[in-house]
Amino acid sequence: MNTQRFFIELAYDGSAYHGWQVQPNAITVQEELDKALSVFFRQKVETLGCGRTDAGVHASDFFAHMDLEDVDETAVARAVGSVNALLPYQIAIKRIFPVSPAAHARFDATARSYEYHFHFHKDPFKLNRSWLYKAQLDVTAMNAAATELLNYKDFSSFSKSHTDTATNNCRITEACFRETEGGLVFHITADRFLRNMVRAVVGTLIRVGRREISLQHFREIIESKNRSNAGQSVPACGLYLVHIVYPYVK
Template identity: 70%
Template sequence: MNKKRYFIQIAYDGSLYHGWQIQPNAITVQELLDRAMSTVLRQPVETLGCGRTDAGVHAKDFYAHFDLVDAEEKKVLNSIAGINALLPYQIAAKQIIPVHDDAHARFDATARAYQYYVHFEKDPFKLNRSWLLKDKLNVVAMNEAAALLLNYTDFSCFSKSNTQTFTNNCKVVQAIFEEIDGGLVFTIEADRFLRNMVRAIMGTLVRIGKNEISLTDFEAIIESKNRSSAGQSVAACGLYLVKVEYPYLR
């Protein structure tokens, strides 16, 4: 028996799905991907993703690993068109990459980046793809607060409780708001992220933008390590996973 491990790179609009990970009584991206790949590759395929995006969250760059037994590599690498033919239009397979036998889509990732989109006027073309916010925001103050994230490592205050992580430490290397046509995009990059972390950070930064809390308050929230101190999680529709990096992929 010859077992070989591969990565598959995909992108998806999460509006119609209950997140990435397979769940009972809910349609997920992983379920549809595994089903399409199993059909095309003619053997059971069980993927393991680089993370768990929640219901309604999108991904422009997402990786999962899977194993195949006694499969001809050339046919595997050329199976993208067939897989895409069976996937709904909201999910796109980009490429399949041979990797070493111990490669792990989740644990081997050295960097991840998310973007969060906000728009300020009703726009039917941004429905489920950006968060409509009618409040005026102080973007300068939000960027000053975002920059403070780079000074900390323990982000317990922005994490869902009762998660199965061994540590709430993350190394944030970029956090910045940029103004775009009719709205804002917030980009944040780190070595890892906690469950719900980006949406909780965004909810707290919006409080800065509304002048509800100060920069000193923001630092006190982080130092409290208490989720109830931070702002509410913002809507899932504006969140995109945009980059995942591995030391052996270029």
């Protein structure tokens, strides 16, 4: 029996799903993907994703891997179109390609990038895809605080409690807000992220933007390593996983 590992690159609108990972009594992206792949390849397929997005979070770029037994090249060549036809409209496969047996969608990723989208005026076309925020924000102050994130490693203050991670250390290489027409987008890149980290970071930076806390206070929140000192997590609707980097994937 010949087993081959494949990477799947996909995108999804997470509005209708209870996150990526399969779980009881809830519809998830992974469940829908595994079901469609199993039907097409006529064998039980269980994918493993590059991370776990929460309920309502989106991904414009997401990777998962799967192992297939005795699959021929012609089936793989037509898999993208056929599996997409089986998937709900909110989930789309971009490509499927072979990788080495040791390749791992989660552990081999060297960088991940997220965006958080705000819009300032009611827009029906941004429902569930961006956060409507009407208060005034000092973007310059928020960017000054965001830059401070690059000077730290331990982000316990922004991590969901009682997770199974061995460390709360992350290496952030980009963190900034960029103004768009009628809105704002927060960009952040790191080698890894903690559960709920981006939404907690944005929620705390908003407190800086509203002038509720100073830059020094923001530093103290990080250094406290205490989640209760940070701001509330912003809604999931504005969060997107947008880019994953692997040393062997172009």
